[in-house]
Amino acid sequence: MEKRLSSLLENCTSGGCGAKIGPGELSGLLKGLPVFSDENLIVGYDSSDDAAVYKIDEKRSIVTTADFFPPMVNDPKAFGRIAAANALSDIYAMGATPVTALNLVCFPQSMDLDILREILTGGAEKVVEASAVLAGGHSIYDKEPKYGMAVTGIVENDKIIRNDTPQITHKLILTKPLGTGIIMAALRGEAASSEAVNKAVASMERLNKYAAEKMRGFNISACTDITGFGLLAHMLEMASDKVSVAIDPNEIPYIEEAHEYAGDFLVTAAGQRNRNHFSDKADLSGLPFAIQELMFDPQTSGGLLICAAPEQAYDLLAAIQADDPAAKMIGEIIKREKDVIVLNT
């Protein structure tokens, strides 16, 4: 088993959300495409939100998203769970409930089909946990294995939570620790401890469902999930050109070993690409190097970044921490200043 699994990984040059096309290249590409408009398309790709939202009637909208990537772990079932949790996450970040999921599969012809069975089993487990329905999928042969899902969710029109509508004075909660990208990259270099890998895998497998369910009933002005672009990128995206974000660097949750590996410069290519793209948009030079790297670290199946009304935020945080103990209050939304990201030190 071990042999086959490591060959699964060896086939890939970069795993998880670290395989994302760089943010600079991507926005350049998208500029060349026509902008579609439809009065019922409430959230489209022009707003770079987590998922597309299409109004189906006066009450409800459907939310659609797709995500897939090459494996980043040795265990195919864990890979399946992570890929599914990651794909489902965008639905939760919009405030919606997932209803159907379709498998997206790329798999090498030469590879043992038992591995694929394990991947699909792991994915299906998460769909069950999400109380959604696995409704089909599409599979092709490919040199490198890849797996993910297209997911559809439903949301009431007045419950849609965008990622770029934060209100000033609202507090920011991050529900999962950072560092999964660094740990998975260290694993490829055989430089990660098994404890570190276990922590990262558990975090990536974790559905954002629980944190998202806690949000209901609270005054939430914005929400997104942390992806391969890293925490800083999502904060910048949330602030857009309207507000600034004051962060408490000491409160940023991270997996201890990831902090250690970052201090040892065991960092990823995707993290450096994020640094190249975003470092002129925010000055992090006042932070220790390892914290900077964690803020650029590409997250696979990252946590939710929730923007909650200040009088309710601590109650929400306590409720989230009951199931996701790593969750932390990492900052707040302030009036637009010269710098989009302000460091509270």
Place this chain on the structure above:
Amino acid sequence: MKIIDVMGKPCPIPVIEAKKALAKQDADGVLVRVDNIVAVQNLEKMAKGYGYGFSYVENAKDSYEASISRDGKTAPVLNNAGSGAGAVKCGPPSGKWVVVISRNTMGEGAEELGKILIKGFIYSLTELAVPPEYVIFLNSGAHLTSEGANTIEDLKKLEEKGIGIFTCGTCANYYGLQDKLAVGAITDMYGITEKMASASNVINI
């Protein structure tokens, strides 16, 4: 200079391989061949972080050579996890001794006196004919390698003589000193334990 070819290898493997090569006792530098600029940038962060010399050339769009020179700086310990085959060798144990300083004063009694004594002790190390191989700082000892300490000058002298100055990273973090390190490198408990275990004599302060 040792040449490492890590073309096609994803990050952080170029950094890991370069660190392994630099950790060899007789290494003065390493030339790393990589196929993308991002790997070059990650090597540069590592080199600059440890105070090494760094330069690179672009031979083609998918071919770069980064050279890292130790410039007399002590190589840091490798990350514990990878250990095994590629781990740091601390050289033959014969006659190698290590000083472990786990507080920012010396001896029991008045704190003021203890601070004078520890400064004197570190100065004395610089005068020894056979100096220790490593001086390791733990717990409140981490203050002695941080900006503002009156021991920095003597520790830098030790470092120039090729003596490894290491501070426990957990300790520096605990006291909020992680970005104030003024001399030597940060290490972890594995690195500390390894150095103590390979020494023929350990002096605990």
